[in-house]
Amino acid sequence: MKQLKSAPACAALMAAFCSLPVQGVRADVTANLDIDLRKQGPAIPPTFGGLMTEEINHSYDGGLFAELVQNRTFQDPAPRRPQGSPQDLPVHWSLVGDGKASLDRTDPVNSALPLSLRLDLSGGTAGVANDGYWGIPVRPGTKYTASFYARGGAGFAGPVTASILTDDGNVTVAKAVTKPVSGAWQKYTVTFTTDRKAPTTAKARFVLSATGIGNVSFSLVSLFPPTYQNTPGGLRPDLMKLMADLHPAFIRLPGGNYVEGSTFPTRFNWKQMIGPADQRPGHQGCWGYRSSDGFGMPEYLLWCKQLKAEPVLAVFAGYVLNGNHVDAGSPELAQYTQEALEEIEYVSGPATSEWGKRRAADGFPEPFPLHYVEIGNEDWFDKSGSYEGRYTQIATAIRAKYPKLKIIATAPVKGLQPDLYDDHFYRSARQLMTQARQYDPPTGPAEPLRFAGGAFNGRQPNGIQTFIGEWAAQEGRPTPNLNSALADAAFIMGMEQNADIIPIECYAPLLVNVNPADTAKGYPRAWQWGTNLIGYDALNSFGSASYYAQSMLAKNRGDRALVSTLQAGPSTPEQAPAARGGIGVGTWHTQVEYTDITVTGPDGRSLLTVAPDRDLKSWQATGGRWEATEKAIHPANGDSESWAMTGDPNWTDYTVQLKARKQAGREGFIVLFHSKDGENYRWWNVGGWGNTLARCEAAKNGDRVAYGAGVPFTVETGRWYDLRLEVKGNRVRGYVDGKLVTNTNEEPAAAPVSAIASATYATADHTILVKVVNPGSDALDMAIRLDGVGKVDPKGTAIVLAGDPNAVNTVEQPTNIAPKQETFTNASESFRRTFPPHSFTLLRLTVKPQ
Ligand code: AHR
Numbered sequence: 001m002k003q004l005k006s007a008p009a010c011a012a013l014m015a016a017f018c019s020l021p022v023q024g025v026r027a028d029v030t031a032n033l034d035i036d037l038r039k040q041g042p043a044i045p046p047t048f049g050g051l052m053t054e055e056i057n058h059s060y061d062g063g064l065f066a067e068l069v070q071n072r073t074f075q076d077p078a079p080r081r082p083q084g085s086p087q088d089l090p091v092h093w094s095l096v097g098d099g100k101a102s103l104d105r106t107d108p109v110n111s112a113l114p115l116s117l118r119l120d121l122s123g124g125t126a127g128v129a130n131d132g133y134w135g136i137p138v139r140p141g142t143k144y145t146a147s148f149y150a151r152g153g154a155g156f157a158g159p160v161t162a163s164i165l166t167d168d169g170n171v172t173v174a175k176a177v178t179k180p181v182s183g184a185w186q187k188y189t190v191t192f193t194t195d196r197k198a199p200t201t202a203k204a205r206f207v208l209s210a211t212g213i214g215n216v217s218f219s220l221v222s223l224f225p226p227t228y229q230n231t232p233g234g235l236r237p238d239l240m241k242l243m244a245d246l247h248p249a250f251i252r253l254p255g256g257n258y259v260e261g262s263t264f265p266t267r268f269n270w271k272q273m274i275g276p277a278d279q280r281p282g283h284q285g286c287w288g289y290r291s292s293d294g295f296g297m298p299e300y301l302l303w304c305k306q307l308k309a310e311p312v313l314a315v316f317a318g319y320v321l322n323g324n325h326v327d328a329g330s331p332e333l334a335q336y337t338q339e340a341l342e343e344i345e346y347v348s349g350p351a352t353s354e355w356g357k358r359r360a361a362d363g364f365p366e367p368f369p370l371h372y373v374e375i376g377n378e379d380w381f382d383k384s385g386s387y388e389g390r391y392t393q394i395a396t397a398i399r400a401k402y403p404k405l406k407i408i409a410t411a412p413v414k415g416l417q418p419d420l421y422d423d424h425f426y427r428s429a430r431q432l433m434t435q436a437r438q439y440d441p442p443t444g445p446a447e448p449l450r451f452a453g454g455a456f457n458g459r460q461p462n463g464i465q466t467f468i469g470e471w472a473a474q475e476g477r478p479t480p481n482l483n484s485a486l487a488d489a490a491f492i493m494g495m496e497q498n499a500d501i502i503p504i505e506c507y508a509p510l511l512v513n514v515n516p517a518d519t520a521k522g523y524p525r526a527w528q529w530g531t532n533l534i535g536y537d538a539l540n541s542f543g544s545a546s547y548y549a550q551s552m553l554a555k556n557r558g559d560r561a562l563v564s565t566l567q568a569g570p571s572t573p574e575q576a577p578a579a580r581g582g583i584g585v586g587t588w589h590t591q592v593e594y595t596d597i598t599v600t601g602p603d604g605r606s607l608l609t610v611a612p613d614r615d616l617k618s619w620q621a622t623g624g625r626w627e628a629t630e631k632a633i634h635p636a637n638g639d640s641e642s643w644a645m646t647g648d649p650n651w652t653d654y655t656v657q658l659k660a661r662k663q664a665g666r667e668g669f670i671v672l673f674h675s676k677d678g679e680n681y682r683w684w685n686v687g688g689w690g691n692t693l694a695r696c697e698a699a700k701n702g703d704r705v706a707y708g709a710g711v712p713f714t715v716e717t718g719r720w721y722d723l724r725l726e727v728k729g730n731r732v733r734g735y736v737d738g739k740l741v742t743n744t745n746e747e748p749a750a751a752p753v754s755a756i757a758s759a760t761y762a763t764a765d766h767t768i769l770v771k772v773v774n775p776g777s778d779a780l781d782m783a784i785r786l787d788g789v790g791k792v793d794p795k796g797t798a799i800v801l802a803g804d805p806n807a808v809n810t811v812e813q814p815t816n817i818a819p820k821q822e823t824f825t826n827a828s829e830s831f832r833r834t835f836p837p838h839s840f841t842l843l844r845l846t847v848k849p850q
Pocket of ligand 1: 056508
């Protein structure tokens with residue numbers, strides 16, 4: 001694969017190609033792609049593409065885990081509710097009918113289920129209702145299984161009715177009645193099936209009710225619809241089918257911040273996520289909500305088994321997101337090291353081993369194949385330098401017991417070398433596309449290897465491989481738009497061509513519950529991360545534009561990269577957006593203060609001098625309140641993602657000057673410019689990306705992407721810095737203490753390349769797979785030549801993903817951007833094809849090798 005801005009022969013090529021009419025489409029850009037079957041690149045291992053997973057965006061609870069009851073053990077923290085609303089019932093629960101409900105801490109089922117919900121009856125019928133994960137999904141003719149612990153008190157010994165009620169008019173869609181409940185905790189299970197004429201709706205609640213006097217208490221209340229392959233307590237079928245179509249070779253479990261947790265007590269503690277559901281206490285996840293842990297280790301393994309994917313295991317490595325760590329040699333790290341060894345045994349040990357036996361008891365007698373283990377996640381966030389020691393201790397223990405396992409490090413280490421490094425890339429579509437070939441073997445002297453912002457900038461020396469364990473173009477909310485999908489396709493094509501050193505890769509995040517906030521009930525929106533692969537609500541699911549690009553590639557991977565050369569004419573330059581707006585300051589989980597803020601026009605005239613205590617009232621804040629002292633302005637909550645803005649939306653060029661000091665927290669300073677409102681602004685992020693880089697970012701309707709080069713920069717705590725930002729048109733120069741740090745010109749969103757193309761080969765069925773991304777707004781006329789082939793079947797297949805680059809798929813329009821397949825009959829050793837604007841195309845060509 002090659003990407004070219006222009007080629008020396010371009011003018012001649014354009015003259016030759018533009019004179020030829022092609023399929024009735026105006027083709028403004030011409031290109032020439034040569035593929036030689038005799039010049040084979042690296043083998044693409046069957047391990048190549050996988051899924052990255054963690055509890056984020058309600059990926060498991062309210063997502064893949066088919067459980068429909070939210071807060072089934074009543075332990076979820078209460079949300080901020082509208083003023084005046086009752087606070088006494090656990091969140092997502094309400095009272096139905098004539099009675100009283102209250103949380104009970106006395107005489108629990110067991111220590112993992114410390115709370116119960118008590119319903120006091122006063123002669124009539126009363127119940128407790130759960131509103132599910134943004135609704136309980138109802139479908140006609142569908143069987144549900146409800147289960148719960150119950151205990152009768154004060155004379156109540158009647159049955160309990162489990163039912164689904166629609167929100168409108170309280171219509172009962174289906175119900176079942178238990179046997180009379182006893183005075184001691186017991187588990188009750190009932191099933192019911194909705195009528196064939198029942199509505200399809202998520203506007204429904206699940207209700208447990210009883211009639212009479214006395215009280216009845218409930219714990220671990222559960223409701224399951226049909227699951228994938230009808231597995232009790234299993235996984236959501238529509239999401240599993242979407243994932244199965246990606247043919248994942250592995251699942252990184254769990255990846256991301258979730259493995260670390262915000263604090264030590266809330267780290268990913270796998271031993272609390274095995275065994276029956278009533279033995280799992282749950283824990284506060286790091287993405288703002290509690291995890292029931294109903295989706296735990298056995299469910300990870302079920303997921304792997306049902307998708308025929310291998311686990312890539314990430315083990316907790318002694319660092320948590322609040323910045324704390326334990327050191328090598330400490331008793332705590334000895335414990336975590338032991339837990340990591342046991343976790344490996346739980347997954348891959350024989351059923352006769354201590355932890356293999358526990359796995360067998362959880363339903364999986366056969367050990368799972370395991371080849372990769374990752375030590376931690378993004379440990380470059382740990383600025384203490386402790387990773388070297390923590391990694392070495394855990395890696396040494398794993399190597400001693402499991403010498404065949406490949407070990408993945410998440411941050412640079414100097415001593416004991418890993419088998420792989422995990423590089424992460426969350427980039428703008430433009431950047432990701434231009435980085436697609438950064439792992440190519442250097443043709444000249446290699447650039448020095450640099451680690452910044454979560455990734456190295458190229459291949460490792462000494463045979464160390466790379467796991468690209470999180471990557472994604474960041475355009476489109478909450479799922480990627482087509483422009484991102486094109487960049488994602490190009491990035492995968494680049495990885496395929498470097499599969500000798502990138503044996504495994506996975507996009508992130510995988511899943512997103514797309515429900516918006518319910519302000520009336522005080523529920524936040526379901527998602528936390530901006531751009532995610534597969535979206536869903538309680539009833540429906542959809543693949544994003546990027547999902548379709550990835551499934552096209554997954555189904556047409558090939559087992560061998562082919563060397564190809566592309567010559568392409570220049571793309572039509574796009575205009576950068578006009579830039580104007582006010583200024584501001586921000587924080588990213590950091591206690592910061594800003595003072596002496598001034599704005600000066602290009603003629604030296606003062607546009608603004610901020611007097612914090614007087615002026616702050618007129619500032620507009622997003623993400624949290626800002627406060628002022630006499631001199632400085634600071635976020636009310638230093639652990640927020642918030643920013644405050646002022647100034648004139650029509651300002652264009654100016655210089656912002658200010659003093660800034662960090663007191664604590666994860667990152668550094670944020671200075672806003674050309675800001676219009678909380679969703680549309682640009683900012684200079686000094687000490688962003690875990691306090692590693694200074695770089696600009698631009699947000700459009702909340703969709704924020706980085707642009708320009710990131711320069712390594714770390715903000716020190718406790719000292720004042722002088723910041724100066726000169727803004728002129730799209731050019732930004734940022735100075736720290738008088739030294740130029742950032743010098744950036746904002747470019748348009750589309751990639752500065754007119755085409756990206758590559759080819760792979762599927763040996764068994766003699767198929768050349770040609771992959772072409774046309775990111776530009778002109779059609780691309782390409783002459784394709786196949787060398788080293790005996791005979792080419794004239795009948796080929798084209799799969800095309802194309803459309804508006806800003807378009808996204810949604811619950812309402814799930815296939816707005818989806819591939820279209822066609823056959824064509826002009827394939828030969830030398831043929832032509834026009835690729836539509838903003839498209840990704842995959843051609844399948846059957847050949848006879850020479
Ligand atoms: O994928 C979302 C998050 O991005 C992951 O949790 C973390 O590893 C990364 O910072």
